[in-house]
Amino acid sequence: MKSICVLPGDGIGPEVVGCATRVLERVTDQLELHTADIGRRAFDRSGKYLPADTFAAMEASDSCLFGAVTSDEGAGYNSPVLRFRKELKLFANLRPVKNIARISSAGMDLLIVRENTEGLYTMDEHEDDAGVTTRRRVSESACNKIVERAIHETRRTGRKSICCVHKANVLRKSDGLFLRVFRDNARTCEQDLEFTDQLVDSVAAKLVMEPDTFDVIVTLNLYGDILSDLAAGIVGGLGFAPSGNMGDKHSVFEPAHGSAPDIAGRGIANPTATILAAAMMLDHLGFSVEARQVRESTEQVYRSGLGTIDIGGALGSEKFTDSVLCNLESMS
Ligand code: NAI
Ligand code: MG
Numbered sequence: 001m002k003s004i005c006v007l008p009g010d011g012i013g014p015e016v017v018g019c020a021t022r023v024l025e026r027v028t029d030q031l032e033l034h035t036a037d038i039g040r041r042a043f044d045r046s047g048k049y050l051p052a053d054t055f056a057a058m059e060a061s062d063s064c065l066f067g068a069v070t071s072d073e074g075a076g077y078n079s080p081v082l083r084f085r086k087e088l089k090l091f092a093n094l095r096p097v098k099n100i101a102r103i104s105s106a107g108m109d110l111l112i113v114r115e116n117t118e119g120l121y122t123m124d125e126h127e128d129d130a131g132v133t134t135r136r137r138v139s140e141s142a143c144n145k146i147v148e149r150a151i152h153e154t155r156r157t158g159r160k161s162i163c164c165v166h167k168a169n170v171l172r173k174s175d176g177l178f179l180r181v182f183r184d185n186a187r188t189c190e191q192d193l194e195f196t197d198q199l200v201d202s203v204a205a206k207l208v209m210e211p212d213t214f215d216v217i218v219t220l221n222l223y224g225d226i227l228s229d230l231a232a233g234i235v236g237g238l239g240f241a242p243s244g245n246m247g248d249k250h251s252v253f254e255p256a257h258g259s260a261p262d263i264a265g266r267g268i269a270n271p272t273a274t275i276l277a278a279a280m281m282l283d284h285l286g287f288s289v290e291a292r293q294v295r296e297s298t299e300q301v302y303r304s305g306l307g308t309i310d311i312g313g314a315l316g317s318e319k320f321t322d323s324v325l326c327n328l329e330s331m332s
Contacts, residue, residue: 007054012067012260019318027282028290050080059250067259069081085116089249090252093113094112097112102302106211112224113224115219118221144185149246161194167223204226238258243255257273279295293331297331
């Protein structure tokens with residue numbers, strides 16, 4: 001048995017996480033799901049967006065499935081997402097993007113490996129009379145860890161080529177360090193993998209114009225955040241982009257999207273990203289057959305010509321999940 005901490009969160013979080021847990025409960029009886037609060041409900045209960053008992057539950061479980069939280073715009077807000085990424089040492093954010101709904105002819109099947117703990121996401125900002133300075137951190141150890149992880153994931157998923165995405169022409173020292181670490185690692189693996197590098201701005205254009213060019217992208221925190229949403233947009237929107245926050249010990253799987261307050265409570269959110277995040281979690285926990293069944297059942301809904309409301313189809317969150325469960329049934 002594996003224990004899973006389920007964190008529905010805010011907005012559409014509980015809706016899409018509810019769909020994913022229905023799928024998990026159908027595909028295996030080897031998971032023990034227990035729910036913990038994070039975000040607004042946690043704050044109302046305890047005065048904290050990530051209360052100590054929730055953090056302890058995350059730490060104690062084999063993995064976590066998270067929805068999303070709505071950021072509080074008030075001063076002094078400490079993002080619970082940045083906190084658990086940092087404190088659980090979830091240094092790599094894996095974001096696969098695949099054109100499963102055949103939104104366009106794009107044959108995109110890309111894995112973005114994003115550094116998840118530093119860069120511009122340090123919350124280290126200082127005001128003076130003239131404005132605000134934000135400190136951006138790029139450390140050699142974090143660069144090494146993310147590049148090694150990208151190489152590992154490339155081999156594990158049978159992929160072939162890794163592109164390092166950076167801005168070392170301007171950020172010569174920080175991104176320069178990242179690029180040097182990438183090239184040093186590349187030299188030891190050139191017999192079975194292909195290594196290239198490209199500036200982040202031109203990658204943005206190329207992703208739109210030639211989306212099937214990239215296989216694996218390894219990049220720093222902010223670039224990865226933006227490029228993964230851009231890539232998701234090409235294949236139908238944020239409802240299609242799952243992600244896994246990975247550390248050496250802990251892991252948290254979540255859709256790449258936020259809490260989408262504009263559509264919350266209407267039953268129309270696309271649960272695909274969260275269901276695919278649950279499939280990533282199954283893979284990570286060693287349930288690779290079940291992971292493949294979930295992915296296959298999800299893709300099959302789109303292959304059969306049905307679609308979710310965000311891409312002009314008729315299926316709301318629960319109806320889409322019913323179709324996934326129906327496909328799962330016919331597989332076993
Ligand atoms: P968002 O990802 O919540 O929504 C952006 C757009 O995509 C909206 O129009 C939304 O309706 C649509 N969308 C997102 N997920 C969808 C789904 N599953 N199905 C159909 N449509 C979907 O980003 P936004 O609006 O910038 O942020 C909303 C809140 O979420 C903010 O408070 C933000 O800070 C927070 N956020 C939280 C994250 C997390 O908890 N990991 C990540 C990103 C944002
Ligand atoms: Mg984002």
